[in-house]
Amino acid sequence: MPGRLIEWIDQRFPLSSFVKHELTGYPTPYNLSYWWNFGFLAGFVLMLQVATGIFLAMHYKADVALSFDSIQHIMRDVNYGWLLRYMHATGASAFFFVIFIHMARTLYYGSYRAPRELLWWTGQGLLLLLMATAFMGYLLPWGQMSFWGATVITNLFRATPFIGDQVVIWLRGDYTVGDATLTRFFALHYLFPFLIIGAVIVHLVALHKVKSSNPSGIDLAHKDNIPFHPYFTIKDLYGLGLFLMLYSVFVFFLPDSLIEPANNIPANPMQTPNHIVPEWYFLPFYAILRSVPNMVGGVLAMGLSVMMFAFMPFLDRSRIPGGAHFRPIYRLQFYLFLLDMLVLGYVGYTPPTDQTLLIGEVATLYYFGSFFFIPFVSKLEERWLIARGLPPEVISLMESEARALKKQNRKHGRRREEDQA
Amino acid sequence: MNKLLNLALLWCLANSATASEIELEKIHKEIDSVALERGVEALMADCHSCHSLKYVKYRDLIQMGLDKRKVDALRGEQLMDAPMMAEMPESDAIQSFGKAPPDLSLMVKAREGGDRYVYSYLLGYYTKPDGMLGNHIYPETRMPDPLGIAGATGTEQRVAIQGRARDIVSFLDWAADPHEVERLHLGNYVLAYLFVLTTLLYLVKQQIWSGLRRE
Numbered sequence: 001m002p003g004r005l006i007e008w009i010d011q012r013f014p015l016s017s018f019v020k021h022e023l024t025g026y027p028t029p030y031n032l033s034y035w036w037n038f039g040f041l042a043g044f045v046l047m048l049q050v051a052t053g054i055f056l057a058m059h060y061k062a063d064v065a066l067s068f069d070s071i072q073h074i075m076r077d078v079n080y081g082w083l084l085r086y087m088h089a090t091g092a093s094a095f096f097f098v099i100f101i102h103m104a105r106t107l108y109y110g111s112y113r114a115p116r117e118l119l120w121w122t123g124q125g126l127l128l129l130l131m132a133t134a135f136m137g138y139l140l141p142w143g144q145m146s147f148w149g150a151t152v153i154t155n156l157f158r159a160t161p162f163i164g165d166q167v168v169i170w171l172r173g174d175y176t177v178g179d180a181t182l183t184r185f186f187a188l189h190y191l192f193p194f195l196i197i198g199a200v201i202v203h204l205v206a207l208h209k210v211k212s213s214n215p216s217g218i219d220l221a222h223k224d225n226i227p228f229h230p231y232f233t234i235k236d237l238y239g240l241g242l243f244l245m246l247y248s249v250f251v252f253f254l255p256d257s258l259i260e261p262a263n264n265i266p267a268n269p270m271q272t273p274n275h276i277v278p279e280w281y282f283l284p285f286y287a288i289l290r291s292v293p294n295m296v297g298g299v300l301a302m303g304l305s306v307m308m309f310a311f312m313p314f315l316d317r318s319r320i321p322g323g324a325h326f327r328p329i330y331r332l333q334f335y336l337f338l339l340d341m342l343v344l345g346y347v348g349y350t351p352p353t354d355q356t357l358l359i360g361e362v363a364t365l366y367y368f369g370s371f372f373f374i375p376f377v378s379k380l381e382e383r384w385l386i387a388r389g390l391p392p393e394v395i396s397l398m399e400s401e402a403r404a405l406k407k408q409n410r411k412h413g414r415r416r417e418e419d420q421a
Numbered sequence: 422m423n424k425l426l427n428l429a430l431l432w433c434l435a436n437s438a439t440a441s442e443i444e445l446e447k448i449h450k451e452i453d454s455v456a457l458e459r460g461v462e463a464l465m466a467d468c469h470s471c472h473s474l475k476y477v478k479y480r481d482l483i484q485m486g487l488d489k490r491k492v493d494a495l496r497g498e499q500l501m502d503a504p505m506m507a508e509m510p511e512s513d514a515i516q517s518f519g520k521a522p523p524d525l526s527l528m529v530k531a532r533e534g535g536d537r538y539v540y541s542y543l544l545g546y547y548t549k550p551d552g553m554l555g556n557h558i559y560p561e562t563r564m565p566d567p568l569g570i571a572g573a574t575g576t577e578q579r580v581a582i583q584g585r586a587r588d589i590v591s592f593l594d595w596a597a598d599p600h601e602v603e604r605l606h607l608g609n610y611v612l613a614y615l616f617v618l619t620t621l622l623y624l625v626k627q628q629i630w631s632g633l634r635r636e
Contacts, residue, residue, distance in 0.1 A: 231629060
């Protein structure tokens with residue numbers, strides 16, 4: 001009976017072939033390391049956030065007079081409300097944790113290289129959506145840090161040329177962050193995850209066109225691909241188990257470590273907290289914002305610092321595949337960049353003093369400098385490495401990529417000639 | 422690379438050492454119901470005339486482990502489902518102290534340092550040379566020394582007041598997070614379960630991948 005049912009469906013809808021091509025039989029490089037688990041983990045955390053969020057929304061009230069109380073109602077009176085809320089609050093941090101590793105892996109192994117640029121750019125779009133969603137969600141508990149964080153960040157849009165003040169009022173729905181802001185942030189915080197799901201589908205379609213990169217950095221022969229199921233379903237599930245253990249330590253034993261104490265005080269527009277800090281995942285970008293003395297410049301620098309990653313396919317001009325795998329200088333740049341992010345995070349966390357401002361400025365310069373110098377450094381490094389000698393499989397891949405590029409250019413050229421004729 | 426890391430570490434350490442903050446006192450908070458009972462009674466006597474705990478209902482105290490008769494004695498004429506509001510109306514408090522006394526339901530979560538902060542603050546009162554009261558932890562405070570630590574002379578008296586402060590803070594800890602015990606308890610089971618599950622998944626993974634290597 002099930003067989004006949006599936007046959008009936010298959011005549012009308014490509015169910016079996018879809019499952020076979022895109023899920024179970026999807027060809028995956030055999031040599032993927034555990035760093036390749038984080039895409040799946042990000043998808044899992046997304047589902048976790050949607051599931052807990054929907055149940056939280058059943059008890060939450062988006063109203064400046066009620067929202068703080070409704071969180072306490074969830075924490076105290078709703079059955080396992082504390083669990084839902086801690087899972088959701090911890091989940092936000094878990095999401096960024098997983099995404100940052102996912103991005104770091106892409107940067108390390110050069111997975112953004114042709115032909116995976118669009119895959120990388122859809123991921124960049126997902127990062128922006130995630131940041132917007134997290135930022136809006138942080139207003140909802142209506143604590144001191146929620147209120148003042150939203151006030152500071154919406155205020156940044158004053159930097160928009162000519163219509164800055166109007167844009168800020170348009171975003172807030174009022175002259176200050178208030179009830180209008182809270183209700184719209186709630187509405188959008190509920191909407192954005194579904195946009196993220198849509199963008200994830202686009203991301204996956206792009207992935208399934210170009211397939212996964214792999215740690216060797218070299219396109220594998222067809223025979224080196226193995227079906228996704230059962231090899232990577234079980235590998236992903238094992239990784240998920242490890243991830244859930246770390247996540248549960250935070251949810252059950254350290255849930256308040258990720259919540260600022262000031263956010264346990266109801267929002268008070270008349271009283272600024274001593275020190276406004278964003279959530280840890282925004283700290284490096286916040287430090288960049290503060291390091292530029294001019295406001296418009298700071299906002300531009302912060303926006304650019306998030307968007308810089310998208311330029312990587314253009315900035316990295318080395319023809320040597322495999323990211324940091326075959327490239328010692330790029331590898332050094334990668335680790336120094338991570339260190340720079342940590343320094344920026346520390347600067348963003350501490351109250352500004354002359355000393356931290358100076359460190360922040362140096363770290364900001366290094367941040368942009370490391371992107372700026374990649375085109376030159378990568379070219380010099382390529383020349384040096386080729387002179388020193390590379391593994392034959394790397395050379396042959398570079399040659400085949402060059403041939404493909406030439407063929408493509410010739411095709412374009414011929415078409416242009418035909419058009420002109 | 423390592424040198425840089427060391428430098429960065431050293432720099433962070435040096436920085437944290439120079440940041441001079443008043444050392445908060447350590448507190449061994451109690452979670453047994455006897456201490457919590459002493460805590461709620463001390464709080465009702467010393468704090469509750471001015472401070473509310475609006476997110477805690479009298480009925481919640483039964484869940485905390487308090488006897489129903491004792492809750493009845495504490496609540497007086499208040500309903501069982503009424504929140505523990507201060508006896509003094511807020512407007513009177515503002516007239517007396519110039520500021521509304523903050524709600525205590527989330528107090529230990531709302532301050533950097535948590536329960537240690539509240540404990541040190543309660544014990545932080547001293548008499549200034551001009552005879553006025555001061556507080557080491559929060560100098561701008563408007564609250565008069567509720568436990569009388571500034572006037573305590575003998576060691577015995579100080580120890581008794583420290584014990585009372587510890588009881589109150591232990592109760593406030595419970596009030597800020599009434600499900601904490603349940604959460605830690607459940608957390609142990611969840612972690613144990615995940616540990617077993619993950620181990621099994623690892624073994625299955627090894628099993629499945631070993632087939633691949635043989636080919």
